[in-house]
Amino acid sequence: MLGFSRFAGPAIRQFSTTNPAAAGAIAVSEVHKNVFHVKLNRPEKRNTFTYELWQEMKTVFDGLAENPKCRSIVISGEGKSFCAGIDLKAGMGEIIKIIQDDLDVGRKGRGIRRIITVCQDGFTAIQKCPKPVIAAVHSHCIGAGVDLITACDIRYASSDAIFNIKEVDIGMAADVGTLNRIEKVVGNSSWVREIAFTSRDVPAHEALKHGLVSKVFDSQSELLEASLEVARKIAGKSPIGVQGTKEVLNHARDHTTDESLNFVKTWNMSQILSTDLVEGAMASMSKQKAEFKDV
Ligand SMILES: CCC/C=C/C=C/C(=O)SCCNC(=O)CCNC(=O)[C@H](O)C(C)(C)COP(=O)(O)OP(=O)(O)OC[C@H]1O[C@@H](n2cnc3c(N)ncnc32)[C@H](O)[C@@H]1OP(=O)(O)O
Numbered sequence: 001m002l003g004f005s006r007f008a009g010p011a012i013r014q015f016s017t018t019n020p021a022a023a024g025a026i027a028v029s030e031v032h033k034n035v036f037h038v039k040l041n042r043p044e045k046r047n048t049f050t051y052e053l054w055q056e057m058k059t060v061f062d063g064l065a066e067n068p069k070c071r072s073i074v075i076s077g078e079g080k081s082f083c084a085g086i087d088l089k090a091g092m093g094e095i096i097k098i099i100q101d102d103l104d105v106g107r108k109g110r111g112i113r114r115i116i117t118v119c120q121d122g123f124t125a126i127q128k129c130p131k132p133v134i135a136a137v138h139s140h141c142i143g144a145g146v147d148l149i150t151a152c153d154i155r156y157a158s159s160d161a162i163f164n165i166k167e168v169d170i171g172m173a174a175d176v177g178t179l180n181r182i183e184k185v186v187g188n189s190s191w192v193r194e195i196a197f198t199s200r201d202v203p204a205h206e207a208l209k210h211g212l213v214s215k216v217f218d219s220q221s222e223l224l225e226a227s228l229e230v231a232r233k234i235a236g237k238s239p240i241g242v243q244g245t246k247e248v249l250n251h252a253r254d255h256t257t258d259e260s261l262n263f264v265k266t267w268n269m270s271q272i273l274s275t276d277l278v279e280g281a282m283a284s285m286s287k288q289k290a291e292f293k294d295v
Contacts, residue, residue: 043079
């Protein structure tokens with residue numbers, strides 16, 4: 001369940017869960033009109049993921065998906081690392097409980113499947129959220145961190161960022177999204193397989209070269225500033241147009257061109273009838289900035 005607290009600044013709000021295991025692990029604030037900043041907020045644990053944090057991700061992104069005031073989102077990490085992956089102590093608890101349980105292998109397997117589903121859903125909520133999500137990555141982005149950013153729409157990094165698909169080092173195939181999304185993000189299967197099989201550190205400039213990120217900034221502050229600026233620009237556009245664009249791009253990525261053309265015309269059968277079309281066209285003709293209603 002979401003709690004609510006206010007701190008300085010009229011437009012800034014912070015949400016956190018009331019679940020003690022995850023309390024304050026994600027901070028959400030409206031930093032500009034219609035622009036939300038989601039901050040992973042376990043700096044002392046390098047923003048590593050626990051089961052509760054994955055659940056909280058879903059709660060946060062499902063909430064923002066439904067929040068008409070939210071039109072774009074930046075996600076970043078507080079402290080020394082963007083995200084150092086799963087919490088190798090607390091994050092393994094649910095799995096260890098099942099391993100130690102006195103169950104047959106079929107029932108244990110079902111339990112593991114349920115846990116993986118919850119973790120996957122935490123990041124898939126980013127993909128399903130109709131509002132564009134920009135990942136602002138500094139320093140370490142390891143294991144679950146890569147799972148997270150591959151579900152985002154735009155990935156920027158600071159020059160100190162290091163990416164690592166680390167899962168083979170802990171004896172598993174990554175199962176929370178990286179392997180399912182990264183080849184669609186990057187389009188270079190040979191490079192993806194090399195870094196996934198070897199779990200080597202990938203520096204920011206190499207991630208840029210291969211398209212894992214689309215911009216690299218000299219410092220973390222420039223990274224955040226630029227990410228929020230792009231989010232602000234997006235928030236000024238028609239939310240009908242922007243959110244429809246995300247839906248159609250997501251659909252196109254996973255379907256044939258014919259299926260996708262069919263999807264977009266069906267989508268626009270209703271969406272093109274919004275007032276945004278006339279208001280946007282009139283503003284464009286008169287070289288004015290259109291003001292669009294929330295959706
Ligand atoms: C069903 C779900 C499936 C999901 C699977 C997901 C898998 C993965 O994510 S695999 C990747 C797991 N992560 C790692 O292997 C990273 C381990 N950490 C490191 O390599 C280093 O800590 C790091 C490079 C991030 C930072 O190094 P640095 O020298 O700068 O700091 P440290 O002294 O090592 O760490 C600082 C404190 O953070 C704690 N910490 C770091 N990473 C983790 C982690 N993954 N889990 C738990 N805790 C972590 C570290 O213990 C230090 O804590 P403290 O000693 O209390 O100061």
